[in-house]
Amino acid sequence: MAGGATPTNRDVVVSLERMASVEQIDNHTATMTVEAGVTLEAAQKAALAAGWFLGLDLGSRSSCQIGGNISTNAGGVRVIKYGTVRNQVTGLEVVLPDGSVVADMQKIAKNNTGYDLKQLFIGAEGTLGIVTRAILRLFPVPSAVGTVLCATNGIQASERLLRLLQTEVGDVSAFEIMWPAYYSFVVKGLGGRTPLKIDMPLYALIEVQDVSTDAVTSKLETVIDQAIRHNLVLEAVPAGSTREASRFWAIRDGNPIDTLPCLINFDLGLSIADMADFVDECDRRLVEQWPDSFRFWFGHIGDGNLHLSVSVGEADTTTLSLLEDIVYSITAQYNGSISAEHGIGRLKRPFLNLCRSDEEIAVMRMIKSAIDPHGIMNPAKVI
Numbered sequence: 573m574a575g576g577a578t579p580t581n582r583d584v585v586v587s588l589e590r591m592a593s594v595e596q597i598d599n600h601t602a603t604m605t606v607e608a609g610v611t612l613e614a615a616q617k618a619a620l621a622a623g624w625f626l627g628l629d630l631g632s633r634s635s636c637q638i639g640g641n642i643s644t645n646a647g648g649v650r651v652i653k654y655g656t657v658r659n660q661v662t663g664l665e666v667v668l669p670d671g672s673v674v675a676d677m678q679k680i681a682k683n684n685t686g687y688d689l690k691q692l693f694i695g696a697e698g699t700l701g702i703v704t705r706a707i708l709r710l711f712p713v714p715s716a717v718g719t720v721l722c723a724t725n726g727i728q729a730s731e732r733l734l735r736l737l738q739t740e741v742g743d744v745s746a747f748e749i750m751w752p753a754y755y756s757f758v759v760k761g762l763g764g765r766t767p768l769k770i771d772m773p774l775y776a777l778i779e780v781q782d783v784s785t786d787a788v789t790s791k792l793e794t795v796i797d798q799a800i801r802h803n804l805v806l807e808a809v810p811a812g813s814t815r816e817a818s819r820f821w822a823i824r825d826g827n828p829i830d831t832l833p834c835l836i837n838f839d840l841g842l843s844i845a846d847m848a849d850f851v852d853e854c855d856r857r858l859v860e861q862w863p864d865s866f867r868f869w870f871g872h873i874g875d876g877n878l879h880l881s882v883s884v885g886e887a888d889t890t891t892l893s894l895l896e897d898i899v900y901s902i903t904a905q906y907n908g909s910i911s912a913e914h915g916i917g918r919l920k921r922p923f924l925n926l927c928r929s930d931e932e933i934a935v936m937r938m939i940k941s942a943i944d945p946h947g948i949m950n951p952a953k954v955i
């Protein structure tokens with residue numbers, strides 16, 4: 573997504589694929605100890621098999637590794653409830669460029685004894701060391717999950733719906749939004765019946781958790797009815813089964829979009845208050861430049877994260893640079909982030925100064941040169 577894992581000619585690539593064991597699940601501290609090469613999906617399954625729930629989930633679950641999730645401080649679809657990886661790691665083992673092993677393998681939640689070193693390596697994209705083991709927080713398995721797909725009356729209506737759900741239902745675990753072009757393209761690509769009419773103002777995939785199926789269903793129905801009466805929601809389909817919920821999630825995972833040629837993905841952070849104006853302005857500028865382009869917007873409204881996938885038919889350096897200039901300059905005008913969850917890598921490095929100050933970048937350089945004075949860890953990435 574940001575070229576962070578793309579080596580150049582002289583780099584050595586290290587694979588942690590065979591360091592994939594789940595070493596321990598500790599019921600007393602509600603933690604799991606894993607090697608960094610375990611895939612997210614394998615870790616999720618191991619947690620469930622032991623009666624626990626891993627809060628992290630994202631589209632690349634079957635291929636991404638816990639070490640990669642940690643190094644990108646991955647967010648995913650349930651940040652609204654469980655936070656990003658930063659909130660879910662209690663311990664970390666890292667091999668530094670000089671070969672020394674820093675093991676801060678803590679299971680306890682409270683440990684105010686000096687600098688929290690593990691946080692330095694979370695989101696560092698492998699520029700400070702190689703993560704080899706981690707201890708992750710576990711959560712009780714939600715006993716009942718309600719999923720509903722809605723057509724809403726736009727961003728403001730979606731925000732009001734989210735707040736209503738948080739007040740009336742409580743445990744909102746996901747609130748994903750999709751713009752009409754995204755929705756219709758993905759639904760057609762997946763085939764089968766369209767759960768909601770196409771060309772509605774906005775779509776929201778909502779997941780809430782509660783203690784019993786009856787409680788979750790009745791609370792959700794009450795709030796959605798209320799939202800329909802207040803014109804926040806135009807149409808809604810509750811998932812009647814786990815299978816139907818998976819079909820709704822497949823729409824949000826959006827795999828058909830990957831079939832478009834020369835796809836370029838953006839991962840932006842914006843205040844919810846600015847999202848509607850930002851999308852209108854950015855979309856207008858992109859259409860002016862590339863009238864026949866595909867532009868798909870979707871995101872996690874609860875944490876102000878907006879994704880844009882664009883296909884203009886080519887992805888040469890000139891096109892890419894023009895595209896980035898348009899999107900990032902408008903993002904900067906709205907005081908947004910050019911990378912909400914995919915990191916900086918190589919591709920976004922020239923734009924780091926749009927959302928981090930000179931002083932912050934100077935401190936990052938000091939940390940990098942103190943830990944990796946020869947610049948051997950993931951060279952030419954981040955800073």
Ligand SMILES: Cc1cc2nc3c(=O)[nH]c(=O)nc-3n(C[C@H](O)[C@H](O)[C@H](O)COP(=O)(O)OP(=O)(O)OC[C@H]3O[C@@H](n4cnc5c(N)ncnc54)[C@H](O)[C@@H]3O)c2cc1C
Pocket residue numbers: 573576577588608629630631632635636637638639640641642643644645646647648649697698699701702703704913914917950
């Ligand atoms: C379909 C899809 C959906 C996604 N959805 C989301 C989403 O919803 N939210 C989100 O936050 N992200 C998302 N991502 C991006 C996501 O952050 C990554 O997929 C994942 O977290 C990275 O894990 P990986 O093992 O694939 O790492 P890689 O892509 O292999 O590497 C990512 C970075 O981490 C470094 N790295 C990897 N392993 C280690 C290690 N053990 N030690 C040190 N550095 C390491 C690499 O050098 C590189 O800089 C998505 C990606 C895809 C392809």
